[in-house]
Amino acid sequence: MKTDVVVIGGSAAGLAAAITAAEEGVKVALFEKYPYLGGIAKLGMGIAAVESRLQRERAFPFKRDDAFRLIMEHTDWRADARLIRAWVNEMPRTIEWLENLGVEFELLDIYQSPEFIVPTGHLVKRTRRVVMPPDEAKWLGVTGEARIEPDKPSPIEGGRTAVMINIMAERAREKGVEIFTSSPVRKILVENGRVTGVISDVKGERTQVSCKSVVIASGGFCHNKEMLKKYTGFELGTDIHVLHGVELIGDCIQMAWDLGAAKDCMAPAILTEPLLPYEPNLRCAFNQPFNLVVNQDGRRFVNEEKLGANWVHLAYAMVRQRNKCAYVIFDENIRRHMEEYGFEYIYYLFRPIRVKLDGRQFDESIKKALESKHSFLVVANSLEELAHKIGVDPSVLKETIEEYNFFCEKGYDALFNKNPRYLIPIKQPKYYATKYVLFMYTTVGGIKINEKAEVLNTDGKVIPGLYAAGDCAASVFAHDFSLSYMLWGANLSFALNTGRIAGRNAASYVKSIG
Secondary structure (H helix, E strand, O other), X not given: OEOOEEEEOOOHHHHHHHHHHHHOOOOEEEEOOOOOOOHHHHHOOEEXXXXXXXXXXXXXXXXXXXXXXXXXXXXXXXXXXXXXXXXXXXXXXXXXXXXXXXXXXXXXXXXXXXXXXXXXXXXXXXOOXXXXXXXXXXXXXXXXXXXXXXXXXXXXEOOHHHHHHHHHHHHHHHOOOEEEOOOOEEEEEEEOOEEEEEEEEEOOEEEEEEOOEEEEOOOOOOOOHHHHHHHHOOOEOOOEEEOOOOOOOOHHHHHHHHOOEOEOOOEEEEXXXXXXXXXXXXXXXXXXOOOEEEOOOOOOOOOOOHHHHOHHHHHHHHHOOHHHEEEEEEEHHHHHHHHHHOOOOOOHHHOOOOOOOOHHHHHHHHHHHHHOOOOOEEXXXXXXXXXXXXXXOHHHHHHHHHHHHHHHHHOOOOOOOOOHXXXXXXXXXXXXXXXEEEEEEEEEOOEOEOOXXXXXXXXXXXXXXXXXXXXXXOHHHOOOOOXXXXXXXXXXXXXXXXXHHHHHHHHHHHHHHO
């Protein structure tokens, strides 16, 4: 088999690279390890951008220079400034490009907390239904009750970005991209320092593919226990868990390293979630700053304003705790407050939603969660009973709550300076609690690239013909993944934009060598 550009990976970055290279007039073949295209990109909502047509129409004041400055300051200038500038400059062009492919957007106008300080979100419009078959739903790990009933796969509707992925796949085929699913790449071939091809198991048959350039867009290594432990320090399945079933094992990252590629900063795309069903009232109730957060020892360790406001910061605080977990507690008094005055934070995934807690639906959700073997929910009539059920020392929890209630009565949190408006004492049964654990969507970083998405070797030199895009090269998020929250949709934006940059430069390289 012979082509000009091989793209490894059929998710957002890979499809963007393949389409862009094909538009430049070169032959492109895309190889996806799994039977389905899109991967976890199908579970998203939208992407970050600045200076788009929609934003210009609204006279949106946040510009590319502002985005560049925010990213660099947020990473303490540890990110590659030239790469960040290339990403930011590409943002409006990528939105226009996607619109020309047939993707429609609307601006996200509700952000779940004050810490979403930059409204960059471009929601993909649901211009078509994308219903994933049971096998794909199970593969993605969102079966039934979104992981709460993992043994009962059923067809589900994909996220908004599933619409975008399907449109991109259609356009890729229309533009002549050869797409091979269930076809993992096993090796990247190099002669005299230049990329010359790949070896892939195409539908189970070992095949050598000759090419002049390769774009690695294979994602992270969140399911590789050894790599995760070695490069991030986390124990998979103990310290941290994966939110989906796509087995990303970092094999192509290792292939790049084997060719001499430099390693770049790596980390899990970390966040924390409650062990609860995906039910709006229930989840929103626990993600409120009125609640109390304690560790396995029954002590406060974080300002509860991080609940719902910035799950990454809450996750980072949990990393320092024993068992790397947290328990969120509220009482009947706080429940009534949410019913009467409403939620402070509303997760955008649950739009539209009642601003106030629906008591009847909440009770139904409580009953369902208590019956589920896959969730962790406690309802107790006393603090001692609550402590025993969540496994903390009752005397310590009692002391913690007494101190917290004292702060509430004084209107000043002398420990973590929680906003006084959120200080509601916990003393009215029933008491509700759930457990939060660390999760990740993927890992970020691994392969070092420059602003042209060219892969660099350990001497800082370009490996001719080798490019990388998306999570496998997204070290910018490894410094502090909360960047993806501050700049809404940044993770997928990086994938799409570096994919386009890689595809364009890979095609240019092919033309330059004849």
